[in-house]
Amino acid sequence: MLVTHILKKTGSYAQASYAIQDTPDMVVKHYGRFLLQDKVALAAQVLNKVWEASQARHGPEHAPVLFERLSS
Numbered sequence: 001m002l003v004t005h006i007l008k009k010t011g012s013y014a015q016a017s018y019a020i021q022d023t024p025d026m027v028v029k030h031y032g033r034f035l036l037q038d039k040v041a042l043a044a045q046v047l048n049k050v051w052e053a054s055q056a057r058h059g060p061e062h063a064p065v066l067f068e069r070l071s072s
Contacts, residue, residue: 003027007035011042 006016013024016031 003031004034007031008038011035011039 002019003016006019007013007027010016013027013032013035017024017027020027
């Protein structure tokens, strides 16, 4: 339970391995399936924060331009 909690909060195999004093490879092997679906959610959270910060700095009218630059 500790490893899955750390994986879900941090997304880091290394951090989870430190908690149980094992290697990141062993965490990936035994607990990797628990993080797979959460990786997309973690990435979405990061992108949402970047998007919100961009809109706060440049205004919402510039958001489509920023998206086009990222996608090209």
